[in-house]
Amino acid sequence: MEYRILENIPLTDSVFRMVLEGDTSKITRPGQFVNVSVPGYFLRRPISVCDWDDTTLTLIYKVVGDGTEAMSRMQPGDEVDLLTGLGNGFDVTVEAKHPLVVGGGVGVPPLYRLTKELLKAGKRPTVMLGFNTVDEVFYAKEFDALGVGMIVVTSGYVTDRLPSGYDYVYACGPLPMLRALADRIGTAAGQFSFEERMGCGFGACMGCSCQTKSGDKRISKRICKEGPVFKTEEILWETCR
Amino acid sequence: MGNMSIDMRVVLSGWELDNPVIPASGVYGYGCEYLDYYDPNILGTFSFKGTTKEPRFGNSTPRIAECRAGMINSVGLQNPGVDKVVSEELPRLKTFFHKPVIANISGFSVEEYVYCAERLTHEKQVGILEVNVSCPNVHCGGMSFGVTPEGAAEVTRAVKAVATKPVYIKLSPNVTDIVAIARACEDAGADGICLINTLLGMRIDVKTRKPIVANTMGGFSGPAIFPVAVRMVYQVAQACKIPVMGCGGVETARDVIEMMMAGATAVQVGTANLTNPYACKEIIDHLPLEMQKLGITKLSEIIGVVK
Numbered sequence A: 001m002e003y004r005i006l007e008n009i010p011l012t013d014s015v016f017r018m019v020l021e022g023d024t025s026k027i028t029r030p031g032q033f034v035n036v037s038v039p040g041y042f043l044r045r046p047i048s049v050c051d052w053d054d055t056t057l058t059l060i061y062k063v064v065g066d067g068t069e070a071m072s073r074m075q076p077g078d079e080v081d082l083l084t085g086l087g088n089g090f091d092v093t094v095e096a097k098h099p100l101v102v103g104g105g106v107g108v109p110p111l112y113r114l115t116k117e118l119l120k121a122g123k124r125p126t127v128m129l130g131f132n133t134v135d136e137v138f139y140a141k142e143f144d145a146l147g148v149g150m151i152v153v154t155s156g157y158v159t160d161r162l163p164s165g166y167d168y169v170y171a172c173g174p175l176p177m178l179r180a181l182a183d184r185i186g187t188a189a190g191q192f193s194f195e196e197r198m199g200c201g202f203g204a205c206m207g208c209s210c211q212t213k214s215g216d217k218r219i220s221k222r223i224c225k226e227g228p229v230f231k232t233e234e235i236l237w238e239t240c241r
Numbered sequence B: 001m002g003n004m005s006i007d008m009r010v011v012l013s014g015w016e017l018d019n020p021v022i023p024a025s026g027v028y029g030y031g032c033e034y035l036d037y038y039d040p041n042i043l044g045t046f047s048f049k050g051t052t053k054e055p056r057f058g059n060s061t062p063r064i065a066e067c068r069a070g071m072i073n074s075v076g077l078q079n080p081g082v083d084k085v086v087s088e089e090l091p092r093l094k095t096f097f098h099k100p101v102i103a104n105i106s107g108f109s110v111e112e113y114v115y116c117a118e119r120l121t122h123e124k125q126v127g128i129l130e131v132n133v134s135c136p137n138v139h140c141g142g143m144s145f146g147v148t149p150e151g152a153a154e155v156t157r158a159v160k161a162v163a164t165k166p167v168y169i170k171l172s173p174n175v176t177d178i179v180a181i182a183r184a185c186e187d188a189g190a191d192g193i194c195l196i197n198t199l200l201g202m203r204i205d206v207k208t209r210k211p212i213v214a215n216t217m218g219g220f221s222g223p224a225i226f227p228v229a230v231r232m233v234y235q236v237a238q239a240c241k242i243p244v245m246g247c248g249g250v251e252t253a254r255d256v257i258e259m260m261m262a263g264a265t266a267v268q269v270g271t272a273n274l275t276n277p278y279a280c281k282e283i284i285d286h287l288p289l290e291m292q293k294l295g296i297t298k299l300s301e302i303i304g305v306v307k
Ligand SMILES: Cc1cc2nc3c(=O)[nH]c(=O)nc-3n(C[C@H](O)[C@H](O)[C@H](O)COP(=O)(O)OP(=O)(O)OC[C@H]3O[C@@H](n4cnc5c(N)ncnc54)[C@H](O)[C@@H]3O)c2cc1C
Pocket: A033, A043, A044, A045, A046, A047, A048, A049, A060, A061, A062, A063, A064, A065, A066, A067, A068, A069, A106, A109, A110, A194, A195, A196, A197, A198, A228, B066
């Protein structure tokens, strides 16, 4: 489906925010993603939805290769073809009262809408954002404006600075961060969002499969369909790479 | 409209399809994934995910690598196993798809092919058994059944011996003489040929100096392979009497027509569905228009017109 670019601006040297206008009716949960068709590139690029309303959606993406570089050169007014409403997204209806929300780098964007939804659900989230350097920080002000407790880490590991007093953990970021976080939080429950190279993004090709567990049983799931968000108790860390 | 006089029907071994457009095996699962996009009953039919005797998780990820005009996959035949396909997938499919399907089967030994064929051939929902002979034969040092006329013929004979439905052999293009292999299948009793499967390919991440897919190599598909597919369909259609299903790189209604002119009775669409989930719907919608432009009223009349 076609979307019109309203804005496409740099937030840092390599991270951009793109606001698009179009049908957002299929987007139902924070942590879902869209699959962006980039002219000149064969496969679509999966990008998390940072926020949305009835007529617009916001993406925040980092230029890491040719496809995202081409996205960064798109102009307001350009039309982009997106598949929307992909993936399961985060569930905010869990018991927790004081969830900890942890983001690393371009894992941060989907946590923005997540934090809004947690607040709306009457929870008191604490947000931890990790970036490699001060220059790479984005959206700290926007999170702050939501009125949540905030920790921004720009050197060292987020896992060395974890606060106490949380009863649930939501996380999105690079795999090493997720793994370290899982080690630190021990048995605390939570939901982590994962990435994988995708052929379709809507469950048809089995390109993105991962193994999960349910008790003693191993269950194959698709990161694009049953994921990208998985509950901590179902994650099989030894199979993540 | 003028479409009233347009006839898109084709016949595969006595089975009449409303149109020749068939999503290929491995890009359409067992049918449900496209329900969000359109009603699959508009299709000629579809070929379901390659099914094996045992459940398979498939290869390690990454399984996908982008290419300039296509992609590489090394999914590794992930599927729930034929027993579950019969007990769960087919009953679910029945609730929303009202045509017979093509049952794509794979095996790592002749016995495994036969097992799958026996389990599926008596299912009412199965219209054709499509035998993917690109798999490595575990009893033959992992060499694919489909790379020699003898190997392909052996699987064909074994499946034919238990099949009550038409048997189509799906050939690998990674061979030196596709005609010899197709003829061997025909001689062994195949009711039809489907080709082509993916071309063996590889991509390297030049930054990390490592192959992109975990399995090092994978199957290359997409628009880049269309000319190879047209050529092989043409060669096989010229050499064999049994019908050919053409597959490989098809993206548009015009591609479907070209593939049929090369000799295909029906046309499978694979990768195009992954980048555009509406691909088959768009092809079926555009076919009448494209036919009109080319002065074709009966699609089946163009099958193999190129001599
Ligand atoms: C569910 C999901 C959500 C994501 N959300 C965001 C986001 O909000 N912001 C953001 O900046 N990035 C996000 N990513 C990562 C983003 O998809 C990649 O950075 C992007 O595809 C790279 O494209 P490229 O052409 O620039 O890189 P190239 O390396 O040239 O891409 C080559 C191929 O590899 C794929 N690829 C490369 N890196 C990744 C990756 N990390 N994950 C999946 N596929 C990859 C590309 O899609 C393409 O098919 C997300 C990934 C997933 C799976």
